[in-house]
Amino acid sequence: xxxxxxxxxxxxxxxxxxxxxxxxxxxxxxxxxxxxxxxxxxxxxxxxxxxxxxxxxxxxxxxxxxxxxxxxxxxxxxxxxxxxxxxxxxxxxxxxxxxxxxxxxxxxxxxxxxxxxxxxxxxxxxxxxxxxxxxxxxxxxxxxxxxxxxxxxxxxxxxxxxxxxxxxxxxxxxxxxxxxxxxxxxxxxxxxxxxxx
Numbered sequence: 011x012x013x014x015x016x017x018x019x020x021x022x023x024x025x026x027x028x029x030x031x032x033x034x035x036x037x038x039x040x041x042x043x044x045x046x047x048x049x050x051x052x053x054x055x056x057x058x059x060x061x062x063x064x065x066x067x068x069x070x071x072x073x074x075x076x077x078x079x080x081x082x083x084x085x086x087x088x089x090x091x092x093x094x095x096x097x098x099x100x101x102x103x104x105x106x107x108x109x110x111x112x113x114x115x116x117x118x119x120x121x122x123x124x125x126x127x128x129x130x131x132x133x134x135x136x137x138x139x140x141x142x143x144x145x146x147x148x149x150x151x152x153x154x155x156x157x158x159x160x161x162x163x164x165x166x167x168x169x170x171x172x173x174x175x176x177x178x179x180x181x182x183x184x185x186x187x188x189x190x191x192x193x194x195x196x197x198x199x200x201x202x203x204x205x206x207x
Contacts, residue, residue, distance in 0.1 A: 015082040015123070017046040017114075020072050022091045026056040033087035040116050041085060049081050059094040069093075073102065076109050088117035100137070 019037050021030035030053055041048055052075075054068040063070050069092075076084065084106065086092050093099050106113055112123040121127045 014045050014047045015112075016049045016080075017041055017083045017085050018050040018052060018072065018075065018081045019048060020052045020069065020084060020086045020091060022054040022057060022059060022066075022068070024056070024058050028055075030055060033091065036087060036116055037085045040114070046083065046085075050075060059090055059092070062098065073105060076105055076111050079109050079111060081111065083112040083114055083123060085114040085116070087115075089115050089120075097141070100141070 019034065019041075021033045021037075023030055023033075034051070038048065052068040052072040054066045057066050057068075063073060072084065075081070089099070092102060103113065106122075112121070112127070114121045114123075120130060122130065
């Protein structure tokens with residue numbers, strides 16, 4: 011005889027007029043069909059899914075319980091019950107995966123304890139990595155654009171080649187003239203030192 015999986019339900023509605031009972035009944039039925047034992051329920055009633063974890067106490071408790079591996083699977087009625095931000099959702103899926111906890115989404119028919127569900131987890135990891143790469147590319151492009159416009163703090167020289175050549179000559183003199191030349195440009199003596207190449 012196999013040991014039944016333990017499950018936690020996450021229930022959320024956006025307004026106070028709505029109820030979580032419909033979600034709860036469907037998830038209880040799904041758990042019964044699959045032979046899961048419900049060990050916890052986490053609720054956020056009247057809380058928008060666009061809010062972060064800090065403004066969703068039920069979701070925050072769920073995340074802490076996931077880290078402590080208090081159950082084997084998290085069941086939610088739909089992916090939008092977990093959150094509306096892709097970035098937050100991917101982070102939550104990463105927490106689940108890291109803790110070895112599976113996810114069941116009733117409306118989408120996703121169950122990460124199955125081979126197809128595991129494949130979905132891996133694809134979401136690929137998309138998360140792709141998103142991180144895109145962000146890194148955007149940051150690099152922004153730095154290059156700032157350097158081209160000679161914006162201070164963009165990680166490169168603030169003056170054109172002719173000014174740098176003049177500064178290098180003056181730096182070689184190690185005189186007050188070198189410091190005086192660089193001062194109006196906001197340069198330190200280091201900025202006017204000879205560059206490699």
